[in-house]
Structures are given as structure tokens and as C-alpha cells.
Amino acid sequence: MTSRKPIKKAVFPVAGLGTRFLPATKAIPKEMLAIVDRPLIQYAVDEAREAGIEQMIFVTGRGKTAIVEHFDMAFELETTMGERGKDMAVLEPTRATPGDIITVRQQVPLGLGHAIWCARAIVGDEPFAIFLPDELMIAHKGSTGCMKQMVDAYDEVGGNLISVLEVPHEEVSSYGVIDPGAQVSAALTEVKGLVEKPPVAEAPSNKIISGRYILQPEVMRVLEAQEKGAGGEIQLTDAMAKMIGNQPFHAVTFDGKRYDCGSKTGFVEATLALALEREDIGAEVRAMAERLLAD
Incomplete structure (x- = not known):
């Protein structure tokens, strides 16, 4: 197997305003909205850690400090919990090792491609992962997370990879799709x-x-041309398209379920689906849903 640079860095574009969830997102970043009891950004970071990623790069904007604070030490909270004999294991995933979280600002909303380009100095000359946190990817039982599946594929073929899911053919006009080889x-x-x-x-x-x-x-060299695409924005898809043919490019079909938590219905679906799978509350939630549906 050819030796390849490992995937140790991940970029999280989290500068969006979250207008579809107003007024909930007036003062709270949409990435901090909770699915049951974990914010969306936590699911993404946990997925990254499972895949062996060590450095999380948050591309933020104004009003997004709560995302960074979520992964900081909460001295008052932890002191109080400790004094009361509370189990603090629930907070373990929220504690970042010093240096693991880096933030850069996207001052102007010029598109996803521009957000990724804002992280160029931190990415440097290394391959890197990208997570869109409002797309919640939950693996089927017995499978690893989406990014771990992708890293395993990267170890096999290298180059560039994207995750894909199969949908009914009549739904494809709502998405970007691949032309498969x-x-x-x-x-x-x-x-x-x-x-x-x-x-x-x-x-x-x-x-x-x-x-x-x-x-x-x-x-990043492609994105630095700042070429605008659909909607007058700098599109990541356009930049990736220019990589095809110059470097290996593959799609990994994710063994799991995608929830579009950028939409209200997708957010509610994710909350219900994950709640039903929980051992601590699943039975109660199922009974509650059955009562509501019976009314």
C-alpha cells in the first residue's frame, strides 16, 4: 500500500446565520441546536475524532463564540457538579485538548468554497476533511461513522473523496449527484x-x-482564484470539479442514515429517530409518539 499523508485536520464551516431556524438562532448558533441532548457540532466533532482527526478548524463568523466555548473548560459548572457528586463523564467529549480547536473568521458570506479557503493557512500542504455539521450522519448499527468509512477508503485509494447516499431516482433533482465511473x-x-x-x-x-x-x-489553489458560481458565490463543488481528472476522485457510499438538520422537518426527524434509539428514553418516547399519533 502506498504511504499517504494521514487525515489529521478537519474544517467545519460554521459561519452561517441559520435564518431558517429563526427566532431560535437569533442568539444561538444553529450548530449549537441540540438533537436530544447533544448539539449538532458535537456529533460532527465526535465523528471526526473517531476517524483519527486531531485538529478541528472552525470557520466562524460574528456571534459564533458559543461553539468554541462548548469545547472549553466550564470551571464553575464542573466545580459545582464535583461538589455535588455528579458524574461528569457526560462532559468528557466537550473537553478539547489545548491546541486541538482553531478558529478563523469568514468576514463576508461568499459561499462554502470561500469558507473553506479561509482555512488555507492552517490546512497548509496536508490533505484534510470537511464536515457540514447540519448534515447529521448516523451510521447503521455495527458500522463506523461516515468519516471513518471515508478515511478507510482514503487509505486504500488516496486522492479526493466525497460521501454519497443513494436516493429514489425521482428525488435527484433536489441534490448534487455524481457522474459515476x-x-x-x-x-x-x-x-x-x-x-x-x-x-x-x-x-x-x-x-x-x-x-x-x-x-x-x-x-485551495483552485479556490484562491475566487471564481464565483451559482448564486454569485464561490462554490466548493466547482473547485472539486476542476480536480477531477488531475487527481484520483472517488465517492464513498455511506453505510448509514443522513438527516438534513438544516431543515425543520429534518431536524425534528433526527431528534425523534435518535431519541427512539436511546436506551434511557427510547421506550418512553415511543409510547409518547404513539399517543400523539392516536389523537
Whole structure:
């Protein structure tokens, strides 16, 4: 197996305003909205840690300090809990090792590609992961998280990778999809192109692009041209498309479920689905849902 630089850095673009969840997000970042009892950003960071990623790069904007504070020490809280004999294990995932969390500012909302480019100095010449936290990726039982599945594939083929999911063909016009090439394995497909929201009759596949990426640092050279695409914004998809043919590019079909927590219905679905799976509250939630549906 060819030696490759390991994936140790991840970029989290979290500068968005979250206007679809107003007024809840007027003072709270959308990434801090909780699915049951963990904020969305925590799910993403936990997934990154499982994949062996050590450095989390948050691309933030004004009003996003709560994200960083979530991973800081809460002296007053922990002191009080300790004095009362409370179990503090629940706080373990929220404690970052010094130096593991780095923030950069995206002062102007110029698109996802621009947000990623803002992290260029920290990424340097290393391959890196990208997480879109409002796309909650939950693995099926017995499987590892989405990014761990992608890192395992990266160790096999290198280059650039994106996570994909199969949807009913009639739904493809709502998503970006891949133009597939050779099938490397059951879960790994060569990518020949990326098509944004194609008409159903013209879609090259039903494999939609979901919110996880592993990219080579050369993508930053493409993004620095600051070329604007759809919506007048600097699009990450456009930059990735230019990498195809120059470097290996593959899609990993995620063995799990994606919840679009950028929409209200997706957020509610994720909350209910994850609550039902919990050993501590699952039975009560199921009984509650049955009562509500019976009314």
C-alpha cells in the first residue's frame, strides 16, 4: 500500500446565520441546536475524532463564540457538579485538548468554497476533511461513522473523496449527484463528474453528495482564484470539479442514515429517530409518539 499523508485536520464551516431556524438562532448558533441532548457540532466533532482527526478548524463568523466555548473548560459548572457528586463523564467529549480547536473568521458570506479557503493557512500542504455539521450522519448499527468509512477508503485509494447516499431516482433533482465511473468496490465508486440538481431524465446517477469530504490541499489553489458560481458565490463543488481528472476522485457510499438538520422537518426527524434509539428514553418516547399519533 502506498504511504499517504494521514487525515489529521478537519474544517467545519460554521459561519452561517441559520435564518431558517429563526427566532431560535437569533442568539444561538444553529450548530449549537441540540438533537436530544447533544448539539449538532458535537456529533460532527465526535465523528471526526473517531476517524483519527486531531485538529478541528472552525470557520466562524460574528456571534459564533458559543461553539468554541462548548469545547472549553466550564470551571464553575464542573466545580459545582464535583461538589455535588455528579458524574461528569457526560462532559468528557466537550473537553478539547489545548491546541486541538482553531478558529478563523469568514468576514463576508461568499459561499462554502470561500469558507473553506479561509482555512488555507492552517490546512497548509496536508490533505484534510470537511464536515457540514447540519448534515447529521448516523451510521447503521455495527458500522463506523461516515468519516471513518471515508478515511478507510482514503487509505486504500488516496486522492479526493466525497460521501454519497443513494436516493429514489425521482428525488435527484433536489441534490448534487455524481457522474459515476468504475465501481472499485461495493461502497467505492470512481467519480467522473459532479452535476448540481439535474433534471430526473438527465441525472447520471442517484448517488447524492452529502456533507463529508476528504480533499487534497491543491483545492485551495483552485479556490484562491475566487471564481464565483451559482448564486454569485464561490462554490466548493466547482473547485472539486476542476480536480477531477488531475487527481484520483472517488465517492464513498455511506453505510448509514443522513438527516438534513438544516431543515425543520429534518431536524425534528433526527431528534425523534435518535431519541427512539436511546436506551434511557427510547421506550418512553415511543409510547409518547404513539399517543400523539392516536389523537
